Amino acid sequence: MLAVDGAFKAPSLRNVELTGPYMHNGGMLTLDQVVEFYTRGGDFHEANAANLDARIAGVGRLVGSPTNRANVVAFLKTLTDDRVRFESAPFDHPQLFIPNGHPGDAVAVINDGTGKATDALVEVPASGAAGSCVGVDGTPHFACPVCGDNKVNQASEQCDGTDSVLCPGACRANCTCPPAPRCGDNLVNQASEQCDGTADAACPGRCRADCTCAPAPVCGDNTINQPSEQCDGTDSALCPGACRVDCTCPAAPPPPPAPGTVVATVEADAMVNAATPVKNFGATAKLEVDASPVKHALFRVRVSGVGARQVTSATLRLQVSNLLNSQSVAGGRLHAITGCAWDEHTLTAKTQPAIDGPVLATAGAVALGQVVDFDVTGAIQGDGVYCFALESPSADGVRYNSREAAAGKPQLLVGVGSQTTTTPPPPTTTPPPAASAAGTVVADTYVQSDLATTNFGAKPVMSVDNGAASNPGTTGVQHTFLRVSVSGVGARLLTGAHLKLQVANVTNAGSVAGGSIHAITSCTWDEKTVTWATQPAIDGPALATLGAVAAGQVVDFDVTSAIHGDGVYCFAIDTTSTDSAIYNSREGTGQHPALVVQVTP
Numbered sequence: 001m002l003a004v005d006g007a008f009k010a011p012s013l014r015n016v017e018l019t020g021p022y023m024h025n026g027g028m029l030t031l032d033q034v035v036e037f038y039t040r041g042g043d044f045h046e047a048n049a050a051n052l053d054a055r056i057a058g059v060g061r062l063v064g065s066p067t068n069r070a071n072v073v074a075f076l077k078t079l080t081d082d083r084v085r086f087e088s089a090p091f092d093h094p095q096l097f098i099p100n101g102h103p104g105d106a107v108a109v110i111n112d113g114t115g116k117a118t119d120a121l122v123e124v125p126a127s128g129a130a131g132s133c134v135g136v137d138g139t140p141h142f143a144c145p146v147c148g149d150n151k152v153n154q155a156s157e158q159c160d161g162t163d164s165v166l167c168p169g170a171c172r173a174n175c176t177c178p179p180a181p182r183c184g185d186n187l188v189n190q191a192s193e194q195c196d197g198t199a200d201a202a203c204p205g206r207c208r209a210d211c212t213c214a215p216a217p218v219c220g221d222n223t224i225n226q227p228s229e230q231c232d233g234t235d236s237a238l239c240p241g242a243c244r245v246d247c248t249c250p251a252a253p254p255p256p257p258a259p260g261t262v263v264a265t266v267e268a269d270a271m272v273n274a275a276t277p278v279k280n281f282g283a284t285a286k287l288e289v290d291a292s293p294v295k296h297a298l299f300r301v302r303v304s305g306v307g308a309r310q311v312t313s314a315t316l317r318l319q320v321s322n323l324l325n326s327q328s329v330a331g332g333r334l335h336a337i338t339g340c341a342w343d344e345h346t347l348t349a350k351t352q353p354a355i356d357g358p359v360l361a362t363a364g365a366v367a368l369g370q371v372v373d374f375d376v377t378g379a380i381q382g383d384g385v386y387c388f389a390l391e392s393p394s395a396d397g398v399r400y401n402s403r404e405a406a407a408g409k410p411q412l413l414v415g416v417g418s419q420t421t422t423t424p425p426p427p428t429t430t431p432p433p434a435a436s437a438a439g440t441v442v443a444d445t446y447v448q449s450d451l452a453t454t455n456f457g458a459k460p461v462m463s464v465d466n467g468a469a470s471n472p473g474t475t476g477v478q479h480t481f482l483r484v485s486v487s488g489v490g491a492r493l494l495t496g497a498h499l500k501l502q503v504a505n506v507t508n509a510g511s512v513a514g515g516s517i518h519a520i521t522s523c524t525w526d527e528k529t530v531t532w533a534t535q536p537a538i539d540g541p542a543l544a545t546l547g548a549v550a551a552g553q554v555v556d557f558d559v560t561s562a563i564h565g566d567g568v569y570c571f572a573i574d575t576t577s578t579d580s581a582i583y584n585s586r587e588g589t590g591q592h593p594a595l596v597v598q599v600t601p
């Protein structure tokens with residue numbers, strides 16, 4: 001608004017709301033700015049003072065009154081014709097193409113085929129008689145469908161407020177339905193869900209794929225799922241089928257008795273403790289043997305069924321308890337005793353029988369759960385009742401399972417021959433010709449302490465050494481293991497068994513000591529996999545010990561006492577010497593290990 005005469009035309013204010021920007025130069029974007037402009041009396045007031053109408057000095061009622069100014073703007077907006085706003089008749093129009101110059105540049109344009117420049121056209125889309133649902137200024141038409149009118153009336157709407165058949169009561173502000181609740185959306189939003197992925201408050205860390213909580217791990221759920229579980233019911237890879245109710249595996253079961261042995265009955269066992277001289281321990285599941293305080297274990301065994309046959313071996317087999325500290329540096333000394341009338345339920349240290357027989361067998365260091373065999377062959381002559389006492393010279397007590405333990409109870413294994421000890425029955429018929437008895441070395445290998453996970457099963461030689469002591473780091477302790485099979489003995493009496501090994505013809509194969517051979521109870525090792533770390537325990541006493549051996553020499557280990565008849569037997573050779581002995585193995589080119597057995601005709 002300038003009062004310079006005739007300088008500007010006063011435009012129509014009809015539909016002014018829709019015609020911004022305003023003024024001849026588009027200098028004001030909004031009607032508010034225009035009203036503000038008039039309120040302050042226009043621009044360039046001073047510069048144009050000479051030409052200004054004297055009455056122009058701001059609009060007094062608007063100065064200082066935002067309300068009045070807003071009312072003026074509101075009034076200006078009443079000048080808008082909605083038919084213009086929504087392009088409805090009579091202000092509708094057909095589709096229009098308006099020439100908008102010619103494609104090309106300053107030098108050339110494109111020939112339209114008639115010698116004229118091709119037109120560039122701008123399309124103004126048709127506007128129908130009903131007009132548009134969106135005004136030229138973006139205002140939605142009150143009669144047109146919108147998201148928010150509580151009616152599903154647009155293609156884009158799945159629902160609209162209260163109109164929500166697809167998702168009753170759950171329509172979102174943008175007129176779409178939320179995705180159906182499903183197991184996997186990390187929301188507990190269905191009756192069937194106890195949890196859902198990360199929404200696992202009900203069972204942290206145990207939500208299953210089906211949105212139910214896995215039961216809390218317990219011993220008894222047939223799954224190894226707690227650090228305390230070695231096994232759990234049927235989930236028992238460590239001890240198949242033998243898992244205990246507390247989810248631990250029992251110690252390895254004692255090996256089955258060798259063929260040809262009978263298991264006699266340990267009918268009573270007891271322990272006595274000098275520290276509690278009138279106390280009876282007959283009902284306890286353990287037998288303790290100790291030098292301080294003095295504790296003895298006593299055993300009564302009943303042998304029957306031997307009849308006229310000869311007892312060829314007898315072994316009292318005990319198992320060290322799995323309870324903490326049951327192991328010891330000393331497994332105890334076993335004596336045959338004559339006092340055999342005691343009652344395990346009344347026996348005390350005060351009433352115990354005298355240990356009046358010599359030591360039959362001594363056990364060295366024993367480990368938790370270890371099966372310990374005491375050779376009592378010398379004390380058992382045939383059917384009858386025998387008593388034994390076990391004492392220890394060591395103050396490091398050992399604890400064995402008793403008859404009252406759940407497993408690993410004392411056993412007496414008696415090997416019998418077929419021969420009568422008195423007069424053999426005269427043959428009534430001609431016996432079939434006996435097959436020749438034969439021994440075969442079926443596996444041999446050695447293990448070495450400084451290569452604890454190396455297997456030497458394919459080596460042509462086997463070594464025995466206590467080397468680490470004198471030559472640490474260069475060669476370790478070496479044990480040789482052999483498995484032999486005896487067949488063809490049948491019912492005959494085996495009178496001799498000799499393991500023949502040849503000292504290898506290599507440098508330093510000879511030794512001042514050929515080693516000590518032990519019968520061992522573990523006979524399931526594999527010569528192709530066994531290592532120092534997995535070697536079987538050398539749990540039998542030395543059967544034979546060799547002195548000096550020379551390269552090429554065939555040496556003889558007498559193992560008669562360990563072999564009772566047909567079957568498979570295992571042996572270990574160790575040494576106390578740091579001068580290693582090296583023998584040819586089954587895999588070597590020299591003379592192979594052999595077992596020579598002799599039987600009665």
Ligand code: HEM
Pocket residue numbers: 001002003008009010011012013016019021022023024025034035038059072
């Ligand atoms: C409060 C009262 C007034 C209001 C609300 C008003 C409103 C407007 C508006 C909205 C425009 C811009 C129109 C457009 O660009 O489409 C305008 C321009 C104009 N008005 Fe006013 N006006 C008022 C008073 C006056 C008076 C008193 C005069 C004359 C003495 C006047 C003369 C003009 C002229 C010449 C223009 C065109 C200016 C240009 O193109 O730069 N107006 N007015």
